[in-house]
Amino acid sequence: MSGHKYTIRMGYILILIILGLNFTSGDHSAKAIRKLSAEEKAAYIDQLEIYEFFARRVELVGGHKQPAIWFRLRNKSDVSFSQVRVKINFFDKKQRLIHESYFHPVHDNTSFNYAIDSLAPEQVWQMSHSRYYIPTGVPTHWRDGNAYAEIVDVEINPNN
Numbered sequence: 001m002s003g004h005k006y007t008i009r010m011g012y013i014l015i016l017i018i019l020g021l022n023f024t025s026g027d028h029s030a031k032a033i034r035k036l037s038a039e040e041k042a043a044y045i046d047q048l049e050i051y052e053f054f055a056r057r058v059e060l061v062g063g064h065k066q067p068a069i070w071f072r073l074r075n076k077s078d079v080s081f082s083q084v085r086v087k088i089n090f091f092d093k094k095q096r097l098i099h100e101s102y103f104h105p106v107h108d109n110t111s112f113n114y115a116i117d118s119l120a121p122e123q124v125w126q127m128s129h130s131r132y133y134i135p136t137g138v139p140t141h142w143r144d145g146n147a148y149a150e151i152v153d154v155e156i157n158p159n160n
Contacts, residue, residue: 068132
């Protein structure tokens with residue numbers, strides 16, 4: 001009986017090894033993210049539009065005011081994006097950069113309730129009208145509206 005258990009155990013091990021080889025040696029290029037050149041990224045970024053940008057202090061629960069950001073993002077290209085990274089620049093009254101904050105409205109970690117995992121052609125992303133991106137670390141001398149948003153990084157959906 002012990003020889004039979006050994007044979008069964010060896011059979012399971014062989015099956016696991018074969019399955020493991022199939023998972024590691026297969027062609028997974030459809031799921032791999034293609035690395036874009038700097039020129040390609042710039043061309044894709046040019047086809048994304050940030051509009052209706054809103055930057056001001058809003059009163060939060062407890063009565064204190066905090067900087068808040070809201071905008072819409074439109075994909076005017078013919079590809080879907082799996083990641084879009086936006087940089088928010090905050091300026092002082094002399095137009096000097098005083099703070100930067102990064103925001104990812106499109107990414108594959110959709111545990112954040114504001115994010116989507118893909119931005120399709122002609123699709124518009126926006127936060128709900130009652131929610132804002134609340135950046136941390138913005139100096140107190142920042143004035144409402146004195147901010148600028150720019151797209152700094154993108155990845156195209158591997159299924160394009």
